[in-house]
Amino acid sequence: MDSFFRSExxxxxxxxxxxxxxxxxxxxxxxxxxxxxxxxxxxxxxFQRRFVKEVKKCEEMERILRKYSRFDKLExxxxxxxxxxxxxxxxxxxxxxxxxxxxxxxxxxxxxxxRFVAGVIKHERFPAFEKILWRLFHGNFVLRHEDPVKKDVxxxxxxxxxxxxxxxxxxxxxxxxxxxxxxxxxxxxxxRTNVNTRIEDLRLVLKRTEEFRETTLTxxxxxxxxxxxxxxxxxxxxxxxxxCNIDITQKLIVAEIWCPVSDLxxxxxxxxxxxxxxxxxxxxxxxxxxxxxxxxxxxRVNSFTSGFxxxxxxxxxxxYQEINxxxxxxxxxxxxxxxxxxxxxxxxxxxxxxxxxxLHQEHFRKLKNELIDMLVDGRYIIFLMGLFSIYTGxxxxxxxxxxxxxxxxxxxxxxxxHPHGPWTNDTLHxxxxxxxxxLVSGVYSGNPYPFGVxxxxxxxxxxxxxxxxxxxxxxxxxxxxxxxFGVTLSLVNYIFFRNLKDVALQFIPEVIFxxxxxxxxxxxxxxxxxxxxxxxxxxxxxxxxxxxxxFDYSSEGxxxxxxxxxxxxxxxxxxxxxxxxxxxxxxxxxxxxxxQLKFLSLPFCLSLFFGVKKAFVxxxxxxxxxxxxxxxxxxxxxxxxxxxxASYLRLWALSLAHAELSEVLWKMVLQVALRVTSGMGSVLxxxxxxxxxxxTVTILLVMEGxxxxxxxxxxxxxxxxxxxxxxxxxxxxxxxxxxxxxxx
Amino acid sequence: xxxxxFCGPKLAACGIVISIWGVIMLAMLGIxxxxxxxxxxxxxxxxEEDMHNDQDPPHNIYKLYxxxxxxxxxxxxxxxxxxxxxxxxxxxxxRKEYMVR
Numbered sequence: 131m132d133s134f135f136r137s138e139x140x141x142x143x144x145x146x147x148x149x150x151x152x153x154x155x156x157x158x159x160x161x162x163x164x165x166x167x168x169x170x171x172x173x174x175x176x177f178q179r180r181f182v183k184e185v186k187k188c189e190e191m192e193r194i195l196r197k198y199s200r201f202d203k204l205e206x207x208x209x210x211x212x213x214x215x216x217x218x219x220x221x222x223x224x225x226x227x228x229x230x231x232x233x234x235x236x237x238x239x240x241x242x243x244x245r246f247v248a249g250v251i252k253h254e255r256f257p258a259f260e261k262i263l264w265r266l267f268h269g270n271f272v273l274r275h276e277d278p279v280k281k282d283v284x285x286x287x288x289x290x291x292x293x294x295x296x297x298x299x300x301x302x303x304x305x306x307x308x309x310x311x312x313x314x315x316x317x318x319x320x321x322r323t324n325v326n327t328r329i330e331d332l333r334l335v336l337k338r339t340e341e342f343r344e345t346t347l348t349x350x351x352x353x354x355x356x357x358x359x360x361x362x363x364x365x366x367x368x369x370x371x372x373x374c375n376i377d378i379t380q381k382l383i384v385a386e387i388w389c390p391v392s393d394l395x396x397x398x399x400x401x402x403x404x405x406x407x408x409x410x411x412x413x414x415x416x417x418x419x420x421x422x423x424x425x426x427x428x429x430r431v432n433s434f435t436s437g438f439x440x441x442x443x444x445x446x447x448x449x450y451q452e453i454n455x456x457x458x459x460x461x462x463x464x465x466x467x468x469x470x471x472x473x474x475x476x477x478x479x480x481x482x483x484x485x486x487x488x489l490h491q492e493h494f495r496k497l498k499n500e501l502i503d504m505l506v507d508g509r510y511i512i513f514l515m516g517l518f519s520i521y522t523g524x525x526x527x528x529x530x531x532x533x534x535x536x537x538x539x540x541x542x543x544x545x546x547x548h549p550h551g552p553w554t555n556d557t558l559h560x561x562x563x564x565x566x567x568x569l570v571s572g573v574y575s576g577n578p579y580p581f582g583v584x585x586x587x588x589x590x591x592x593x594x595x596x597x598x599x600x601x602x603x604x605x606x607x608x609x610x611x612x613x614x615f616g617v618t619l620s621l622v623n624y625i626f627f628r629n630l631k632d633v634a635l636q637f638i639p640e641v642i643f644x645x646x647x648x649x650x651x652x653x654x655x656x657x658x659x660x661x662x663x664x665x666x667x668x669x670x671x672x673x674x675x676x677x678x679x680x681f682d683y684s685s686e687g688x689x690x691x692x693x694x695x696x697x698x699x700x701x702x703x704x705x706x707x708x709x710x711x712x713x714x715x716x717x718x719x720x721x722x723x724x725x726q727l728k729f730l731s732l733p734f735c736l737s738l739f740f741g742v743k744k745a746f747v748x749x750x751x752x753x754x755x756x757x758x759x760x761x762x763x764x765x766x767x768x769x770x771x772x773x774x775x776a777s778y779l780r781l782w783a784l785s786l787a788h789a790e791l792s793e794v795l796w797k798m799v800l801q802v803a804l805r806v807t808s809g810m811g812s813v814l815x816x817x818x819x820x821x822x823x824x825x826t827v828t829i830l831l832v833m834e835g836x837x838x839x840x841x842x843x844x845x846x847x848x849x850x851x852x853x854x855x856x857x858x859x860x861x862x863x864x865x866x867x868x869x870x871x872x873x874x
Numbered sequence: 875x876x877x878x879x880f881c882g883p884k885l886a887a888c889g890i891v892i893s894i895w896g897v898i899m900l901a902m903l904g905i906x907x908x909x910x911x912x913x914x915x916x917x918x919x920x921x922e923e924d925m926h927n928d929q930d931p932p933h934n935i936y937k938l939y940x941x942x943x944x945x946x947x948x949x950x951x952x953x954x955x956x957x958x959x960x961x962x963x964x965x966x967x968x969r970k971e972y973m974v975r
Contacts, residue, residue, distance in 0.1 A: 530899075533913050535911065589915060807941045812944075813949075813952065819896050824892075
């Protein structure tokens, strides 16, 4: 199934269903999420549509629910419940105090005074209370107290009413609560049972109040979410119904939908299910119709591929059934990123970060932050970018700007000294810089470092001369390969659309042009890398190429191989011949075809004089159009070949910038702490490392990562895709309740 | 018991991430210094005298290498402590979350 290599085949289907089952059927289709409704009433304005009242009702309900969600009404209810609870609690405490009072009162019964004041006072206030009582009444009272809970229960036995009044005032001053206690035991017992029952009742009431509060709150919260989503669904359904046609009898609804061919069966089943739910007798009719209109572009994606598809669609949604660049992008995009990022330490940190994003995906989505949402959507892209960066970091032999020496360097310094080579101990004293000469035997072992760049380049001072040349040539090779791949994809497109004329008129001259000039450049690079020659006399490839284009073979020593001159002349002539082929072949053929058609149709149109004239005018207009279009395409392609190849040099530029930034960060931050060997060196190193880590993440990972991401994306969007991608389709947007829920 | 919580959950998480990175990277650096890797020559603070007045070359340079290596190991040890501290803070933060609820 090549459904991801190009967009799916879509079909236009007419649906007929009864008005009663309309709501249920569309509900089922919405849950399925595979059909896009076409607007059958494009001329009508919003308020002229059939179901406009229902849509307005739904919007009204949405508004109310939104206000509800601010908990205005709920707040009021909550306040009421809370105040009730507080009063109940107060009553409860009072009753408990009375209970305690009565319990201990019996203990004081042997005092014969019958005038007393009984109450409850806070424990810490009791000593002061007692002192003041003594000061006032000089011992003409009996005070007994007990201390059941935090509060003290006290009884003051006195003689005389006046004193009682004064004690009452004193109790008020101390905020002690007084309770009337009956004199005889029987009344007291009654009071006790009374109080106990009241306490039990209050306990029950308090418990019930709590439970009621809980249930109200939870019920409201759960319902709110449910109501909101229901209203949204209803609104979507009524909006969809507005797009359909209702026939004269008001009993039948006609809808036209775009649907993937492979999903027709599931759509049919969903409709039958919907009509059964609504209890209607007739099942909906599904009728596939032929059409000349362009269907929407539908690429079936899963959570891994959706990231890559979205970055392709951001530039332009592909034409219907055009080649989809997304599957190739899944490999080339992280690879081109990694060529520009190339550091295995940073790649490892990026991979671990992406792994954390992947594993904790729901937790990050709950935060509902736009930036974090974007990061989470691209988590698989970041993961692949990190993995590929580890690989290119190992190739560039660069880990936080230091190299690994795993296999042993192929260069050796000792053979440069006597008796092998020219150096002596004095040579070391005199010069600041020394050259290792590979022609001295033993200096270069003859076997290149097995994997990646030799670690000795990391400590060489002419490291950049070597690496620049290497990276530039590598960028050009990768660029030409990427562009050739793009041109080949256009061939696949032509074959799929049975457009074999364009294969001969466009694909072949394009490919020959690119191969003869830039393919030859690649050949020169690879040849110069593989063949052994003296470095002083090796010709510069750039000069060779320029002289080739100018047909300048006068300067000496400008040949890499014997038959270079005739080969180059041939290639340039072929490339130049491709330009008129591209420019004129297709328009001239079209012109001849139109002239033939005009000649054939002339006898039939004698009576329609104006028709013929119009056809002739349109023929002229369209021919000019075609010539101009072809001219633009030719210039764009040919000049674009050169500029796009140079554009790929950004792969070199960004990787150089990254390597240099990384080295500067090490030298300026971490090396300062490493070179301190005295006492507190390790503490300084610990602190400096934290700064190094923070700077690495912010500058090298975030800033450079974004930059390399952007440039890799541009290389795909412009240099790769303008060889084959039209990108002027429209996206398939099905009615899907899942998508609506995810978007809110 | 006095509350030992002095940083929020985000700071503690950053702390533990940097500590783990620090432990691994500084330990590896320490190993590479003590095995006298040539690539790290620029990070060793040797002076002209170390090279000239050496009885038994390159012993002086190797001694300097070892010193830097031990510094790295000690710094890695410091980060182990910081990691343990951050981990405790994370645990305390979690407990506080549960208690408030």
